[in-house]
Amino acid sequence: xxxxxxxxxxxxxxxxxxxxxxxxxxxxxxxxxxxxxxxxxxxxxxxxxxxxxxxxxxxxxxxxxxxxxxxxxxxxxxxxxxxxxxxxxxxxxxxxxxxxxxxxxxxxxxxxxxxxxxxxxxxxxxxxxxxxxxxxxxxxxxxxxxxxxxxxxxxxxxxxxxxxxxxxxxxxxxxxxxxxxxxxxxxxxxxxxxxxxxxxxxxxxxxxxxxxxxxxxxxxxxxxxxxxxxxxxxxxxxxxxxxxxxxxxxxxxxxxxxxxxxxxxxxxxxxxxxxxxxxxxxxxxxxxxxxxxxxxxxxxxxxxxxxxxxxxxxxxxxxxxxxxxxxxxxxxxxxxxxxxxxxxxxxxxxxxxxxxxxxxxxxxxxxxxxxxxxxxxxxxxxxxxxxxxxxxxxxxxxxxxxxxxxxxxxxxxxxxxxxxxxxxxxxxxxxxxxxxxxxxxxxxxxxxxxxxxxxxxxxxxxxxxxxxxx
Amino acid sequence: xxxxxxxxxxxxxxxxxxxxxxxxxxxxxxxxxxxxxxxxxxxxxxxxxxxxxxxxxxxxxxxxxxxxxxxxxxxxxxxxxxxxxxxxxxxxxxxxxxxxxxxxxxxxxxxxxxxxxxxxxxxxxxxxxxxxxxxxxxxxxxxxxxxxxxxxxxxxxxxxxxxxxxxxxxxxxxxxxxxxxxxxxxxxxxxxxxxxxxxxxxxxxxxxxxxxxxxxxxxxxxxxxxxxxxxxxxxxxxxxxxxxxxxxxxxxxxxxxxxxxxxxxxxxxxxxxxxxxxxxxxxxxxxxxxxxxxxxxxxxxxxxxxxxxxxxxxxxxxxxxxxxxxxxxxxxxxxxxxxxxxxxxxxxxxxxxxxxxxxxxxxxxxxxxxxxxxxxxxxxxxxxxxxxxxxxxxxxxxxxxxxxxxxxxxxxxxxxxxxxxxxxxxxxxxxxxxxxxxxxxxxxxxxxxxxxxxxxxxxxxxxxxxxxxx
Numbered sequence: 001x002x003x004x005x006x007x008x009x010x011x012x013x014x015x016x017x018x019x020x021x022x023x024x025x026x027x028x029x030x031x032x033x034x035x036x037x038x039x040x041x042x043x044x045x046x047x048x049x050x051x052x053x054x055x056x057x058x059x060x061x062x063x064x065x066x067x068x069x070x071x072x073x074x075x076x077x078x079x080x081x082x083x084x085x086x087x088x089x090x091x092x093x094x095x096x097x098x099x100x101x102x103x104x105x106x107x108x109x110x111x112x113x114x115x116x117x118x119x120x121x122x123x124x125x126x127x128x129x130x131x132x133x134x135x136x137x138x139x140x141x142x143x144x145x146x147x148x149x150x151x152x153x154x155x156x157x158x159x160x161x162x163x164x165x166x167x168x169x170x171x172x173x174x175x176x177x178x179x180x181x182x183x184x185x186x187x188x189x190x191x192x193x194x195x196x197x198x199x200x201x202x203x204x205x206x207x208x209x210x211x212x213x214x215x216x217x218x219x220x221x222x223x224x225x226x227x228x229x230x231x232x233x234x235x236x237x238x239x240x241x242x243x244x245x246x247x248x249x250x251x252x253x254x255x256x257x258x259x260x261x262x263x264x265x266x267x268x269x270x271x272x273x274x275x276x277x278x279x280x281x282x283x284x285x286x287x288x289x290x291x292x293x294x295x296x297x298x299x300x301x302x303x304x305x306x307x308x309x310x311x312x313x314x315x316x317x318x319x320x321x322x323x324x325x326x327x328x329x330x331x332x333x334x335x336x337x338x339x340x341x342x343x344x345x346x347x348x349x350x351x352x353x354x355x356x357x358x359x360x361x362x363x364x365x366x367x368x369x370x371x372x373x374x375x376x377x378x379x380x381x382x383x384x385x386x387x388x389x390x391x392x393x394x395x396x397x398x399x400x401x402x403x404x405x406x407x408x409x410x411x412x413x414x415x416x417x418x419x420x421x422x423x424x425x426x427x428x429x430x431x432x433x434x435x436x437x438x439x440x441x442x443x444x445x446x447x448x449x450x451x452x453x454x455x456x457x458x459x460x461x462x463x464x465x466x467x468x469x470x
Numbered sequence: 471x472x473x474x475x476x477x478x479x480x481x482x483x484x485x486x487x488x489x490x491x492x493x494x495x496x497x498x499x500x501x502x503x504x505x506x507x508x509x510x511x512x513x514x515x516x517x518x519x520x521x522x523x524x525x526x527x528x529x530x531x532x533x534x535x536x537x538x539x540x541x542x543x544x545x546x547x548x549x550x551x552x553x554x555x556x557x558x559x560x561x562x563x564x565x566x567x568x569x570x571x572x573x574x575x576x577x578x579x580x581x582x583x584x585x586x587x588x589x590x591x592x593x594x595x596x597x598x599x600x601x602x603x604x605x606x607x608x609x610x611x612x613x614x615x616x617x618x619x620x621x622x623x624x625x626x627x628x629x630x631x632x633x634x635x636x637x638x639x640x641x642x643x644x645x646x647x648x649x650x651x652x653x654x655x656x657x658x659x660x661x662x663x664x665x666x667x668x669x670x671x672x673x674x675x676x677x678x679x680x681x682x683x684x685x686x687x688x689x690x691x692x693x694x695x696x697x698x699x700x701x702x703x704x705x706x707x708x709x710x711x712x713x714x715x716x717x718x719x720x721x722x723x724x725x726x727x728x729x730x731x732x733x734x735x736x737x738x739x740x741x742x743x744x745x746x747x748x749x750x751x752x753x754x755x756x757x758x759x760x761x762x763x764x765x766x767x768x769x770x771x772x773x774x775x776x777x778x779x780x781x782x783x784x785x786x787x788x789x790x791x792x793x794x795x796x797x798x799x800x801x802x803x804x805x806x807x808x809x810x811x812x813x814x815x816x817x818x819x820x821x822x823x824x825x826x827x828x829x830x831x832x833x834x835x836x837x838x839x840x841x842x843x844x845x846x847x848x849x850x851x852x853x854x855x856x857x858x859x860x861x862x863x864x865x866x867x868x869x870x871x872x873x874x875x876x877x878x879x880x881x882x883x884x885x886x887x888x889x890x891x892x893x894x895x896x897x898x899x900x901x902x903x904x905x906x907x908x909x910x911x912x913x914x915x916x917x918x919x920x921x922x923x924x925x926x927x928x929x930x931x932x933x934x935x936x937x938x939x940x
Contacts, residue, residue: 089800096615096637096803100608116611124610125602132595138570140594140786141586145566167566173643173788177810184679189659205808209654316610316815318643330559333566338675340647344814345786 013410015050016057017470021410023058024067027078028438034080038068041076065415087414087431094426107459109427111450112249112399113311118370120363127353131346139346145337147171147321148348154355155321159307168329170336173318173343175277175308176202179242182275182304183210185328185335187240194232194241196224198433198440200249200277203242212239216435219251221393223259230266238272245294246281250433250445251402252395260294267302273325274303279398282312282364285372286396301325304332309351312367319343319351371399371449378448378456385460389467399449402430405442411470413444419466425459483880485520486527487940491880493528494537497548498908504550508538511546535885557884557901564896577929579897581920582719582869583781588840590833597823601816609816615807617641617791618818624825625791629777638799640806643788643813645747645778646672649712652745652774653680655798655805657710664702664711666694668903668910670719670747673712682709686905689721691863693729700736708742715764716751720903720915721872722865730764737772743795744773749868752782752834755842756866771795774802779821782837789817841869841919848918848926855930859937869919872900875912881940883914889936895929 013021026032038059039047045055059076062068066086070076094103094110131139146152152169156162172178179202187193189211195203197216207214215232217224224243232238241263246254255263267274276294284291295305308320324332336342354360379394382401391404405413413429420427428447430440451459483491496502508529509517515525529546532538536556540546564573564580601609616622622639626632642648649672657663659681665673667686677684685702687694694713702708711733716724725733737744746764754761765775778790794802806812824830849864852871861874875883883899890897898917900910921929 092615092804092807099619100614113611116607119607119610121602121606125599128598128602129595132591132598136591137586137589137784140589140784141583144570145562149569173810173814176808180809189681202808202811205804209805209808211659310811314607314610315811318810318812318814334562334675335679337562338646338672338679339650339809340643340788341672341780341785342788344643344788344817346817347814 016054016061017410019048019050019054020058020061020065020067023062023078024065027067027080030080032078034078036078038076038078065418087417087429091417091429091432094421105424107425107455107462108450109425109446109448109459111447113315113449114313114367114371114399115450116314118367119314120359123357123359124350124354127357127359128346128350131349131353135349139349141345144345145333145342147343148345148352151348151352151355152321154352158355158360160323164323165326168324168326170322170324170333171343171348172306172320172322172336173340174310174315174320175279175306176206177339178306178308178320178322179203179206179275179277181335181339182240182306182322182332183207183212184339185331186273187212191239192236194229194238194272195435196243196248196251197435198250198430198443199242200244200279201432203277204432204435207242214435219248219253221253222256223253223263226259226262229263233266233270233272238270240273240275241267242275242277243294244277244279246289246291247279247283247395247398247400249279250400250428250430250443252393252398252400254289254396255294257290257292260292260297264294264298264300264302268300272302273328274298275306276303277306279308280311281397283368283371283399284397285368285375286394289396295323301327304328312364313351317347317351319347374448374453374456377453378446381456381460382446385457385464386467389464400445400447403444403446405444405467409442409467409470411467412441414441415470416444416463416466420462423462423466425462427463486524486531487880489518489520489524490528490531490535490537493532493548494535497537497550500550502548504548506548508546508548535888557887557899561887561898561902564891575894577895577925577932578920579895579916579918579929581917583785583919584783584837584841584869585920586784588837589784590829593827593829594820594824597827597829598816598820601819601823605819609819611815614815615803615812617813618815618822621818621822621825622791624822628825628830630793634793635796638794638796640792640794640803641813641818642776642790642792642806643810644780644785644790645749645776646676647809648776648778648790648792649673649676649745649747651805651809652710652776652792652802653677653682654809655801656743657682661709662706664699664708664742665905666713666718666721667905668720668900668913669712670714670749671902673747674902674905677712684905689718689723691723693723693725693733696729696732699733703736703740703742708740710743710745711737712745712747713764714747714749716759716761717749717753717865717868717870719749720870720898720900720913722863722868722870724759724866725764727760727762730762730767734764734768734770734772738770742772743798744768746773746775748775748777750781751867753838753841753869754867755838755845756864759866765793771797774798782834783821787817787821789813789821844918844923844926847923848916851926851930852916855927855934856937859934870915870917873914873916875914875937879912879937879940881937882911884911885940886914886933886936890932893932893936895932897933 041052041055045052063070067079068076069079152166156164183206187210191212193207193212194215194217196219217229274294278293281291295303305323310317389406389409391406392401414431417429428445430443431437434440511522511525515522533540537549538546539549622636626634653676657680661682663677663682664685664687666689687699744764748763751761765773775793780787859876859879861876862871884901887899898915900913901907904910
């Protein structure tokens with residue numbers, strides 16, 4: 001029993017929290033096993049020379065956090081927290097079970113997309129009607145497998161300087177579908193896939209679903225750690241490297257030109273392909289950051305490029321596109337057909353007209369002004385309110401801050417999530433961005449796109465109080 | 471060389487066709503191997519006692535059909551037709567490479583969906599605008615993981631008598647996506663899946679993509695052959711049986727009540743689940759056919775029900791739903807999120823309003839009147855024009871006829887496809903509806919939804935001429 005006692009040495013922390021924290025660690029590390037009976041209240045309080053009430057508090061707390069089960073007349077039993085199931089479910093249930101109305105009562109830092117407040121309803125409605133007047137039922141009948149020709153042509157003209165073969169552009173229902181259909185085409189059981197650490201949870205899910213071997217490479221402020229990357233390449237035949245080039249989700253980091261070039265060189269040398277998920281590169285606030293995608297730099301046809309319009313526009317539109325290397329063009333297109341035949345054609349036509357009329361460009365300019373302001377405000381308040389409780393690097397663009405809890409903080413991000421939820425605040429623990437969930441224990445993501453300035457202040461103060469009260 | 475000679479005994483058939491036909495069979499059955507050099511023109515003509523020109527015709531024909539390659543100065547080499555690659559590509563290229571405008575020059579019997587001519591553009595436009603006026607940007611911001619609550623409620627009310635738990639209804643982007651996400655949730659490498667023989671090619675693709683073991687059970691006019699089905703169940707642990715309950719694609723067959731009940735009983739006994747793809751059951755012309763889905767008859771929660779709105783409404787809308795058994799609810803929902811997060815929310819809201827206002831019901835009534843007439847016409851003309859060249863059973867509903875070429879016909883359906891395409895007519899060879907492609911060699915599907923009555927006559931006459939000229 002000495003293992004309990006040795007840690008009771010922190011004068012600043014209430015005894016019951018120290019004890020609970022230590023027991024949790026023992027359960028997490030399997031020193032106390034799942035289902036093992038914990039000492040009786042009397043025995044433990046005597047042993048630790050504390051009041052019975054302190055141990056009662058410890059056990060209640062453990063139970064509340066899912067680390068113990070108390071059985072009347074029998075005692076208290078350790079319970080290994082099943083992160084994967086219970087937390088994932090609790091987190092996704094927020095969006096499954098709360099109505100939009102109920103969600104409005106929350107300060108919601110989980111947003112990854114532009115906010116609907118800034119969506120240009122009137123101009124979008126105008127193009128929708130124009131399309132229906134122009135094309136009639138054809139607007140909804142179209143089944144071009146690659147997606148609406150006009151939209152592919154506009155994408156090529158406005159975003160790629162007409163340099164892409166139109167047959168290599170495939171319209172998809174957002175970036176998630178892009179990742180899914182590429183994986184179905186190219187990734188089989190036991191294939192090796194490299195991801196950034198941390199990475200987008202939706203991509204991890206897809207690669208897990210394909211039963212791939214997943215290698216993580218730590219992400220640094222200018223891109224992945226190339227030493228670790230090369231070590232993996234030397235020892236394993238890698239098929240795919242999935243990355244986000246700008247304002248990575250969740251870290252907000254962007255790749256330096258040097259790292260981009262080096263990775264493209266390695267792709268040829270080691271014969272792997274790059275999935276570039278071009279996540280939110282439209283929102284650049286730091287003028288030192290220049291936009292240059294892997295795809296644009298790629299001279300060896302090694303990049304499968306994915307762009308979502310949903311993130312920057314509105315998620316409900318469900319449109320994105322991907323550009324296939326010539327080699328995989330057919331297999332990826334067939335995979336799209338097997339997945340859902342094609343993407344809503346009316347939406348494609350409306351988006352095409354929206355781009356063609358210049359609405360898209362002015363909308364993006366507008367969002368840059370709005371969000372830069374909010375970004376600066378958020379950065380300032382994070383420092384002002386949470387100060388040395390956290391660490392973060394300002395990303396210079398995008399819609400998120402990635403926060404690590406400083407060493408002095410006594411709460412992990414999952415617990416922080418549950419405590420915040422009680423106070424009607426939602427944030428995203430980093431848990432799901434790592435292959436080994438526990439690697440994210442002291443990180444979380446704050447998305448500011450849907451939160452008013454007043455709520456940013458309220459929200460950060462709630463987080464502060466919770467951290468301080470632990 | 472006698473093998474060539476033995477078949478030259480049909481007085482009715484030009485010699486070069488007899489010879490070509492026989493050589494094709496020898497290649498298909500590997501008696502002549504892929505890449506094997508064929509006899510020189512002189513040698514073969516002498517041997518068969520025909521003109522040189524006849525053999526030149528034979529070799530030209532073989533090359534045109536992809537059965538041979540002629541190399542100048544070297545000779546003619548057998549080529550095994552790669553059905554999977556070359557035909558599949560040629561078929562899908564029609565829809566990838568031809569613009570809608572170009573397609574209009576064809577008599578197109580490939581349609582599986584209702585025709586856009588009958589789509590109620592005005593009322594759909596009205597509901598779209600009403601949704602945008604009512605919900606503004608929210609109409610496109612919504613990310614409810616299960617799909618728009620209002621639509622799920624309307625589906626429950628109008629189609630299920632409010633008897634389904636709303637949490638078990640999941641909005642998907644059409645039936646194909648339904649099959650895909652169910653498979654990703656439930657079907658793993660080497661899992662056993664049963665399908666009808668023949669079955670929908672998009673389902674076969676998905677199950678192949680999951681690397682499942684696929685068992686086919688012959689489909690009869692009142693449902694699958696239960697003897698074969700039970701034999702498979704006895705010997706193998708089956709996970710999923712995928713079926714289409716009404717006007718099956720491609721056969722047009724529907725299940726009898728007895729077979730439905732028997733299959734549901736077997737599902738419980740042998741612990742498998744049924745994917746019921748409720749394909750086009752809205753279009754019933756034969757008043758003897760009563761609508762009663764497996765799902766409605768299922769008291770043991772064994773059915774995963776899929777319904778597409780795209781087929782009957784318009785494909786471009788890309789909306790359908792599925793009903794999960796309680797047991798798989800969560801895993802299927804998560805699979806949807808991994809696939810594409812959610813389905814276009816504006817379309818969901820528009821469809822909901824469309825149903826709620828009674829437009830859906832009157833649209834379906836209208837389609838039943840229009841298509842019953844066309845169906846009767848098609849049936850009549852098939853008999854009148856193609857007569858004893860073909861066999862078919864009138865399905866009593868839906869939008870397709872499934873045709874088998876009679877024994878006296880000397881052309882397979884793939885060749886028929888290519889010949890028809892030259893004459894600007896498109897049909898669907900049964901090739902892709904079978905696990906072993908060759909099983910479909912003498913079947914094809916004619917969808918009449920997009921073809922005018924005049925074009926039905928023109929089209930069937932083109933088919934007749936081609937068959938007769940062989």
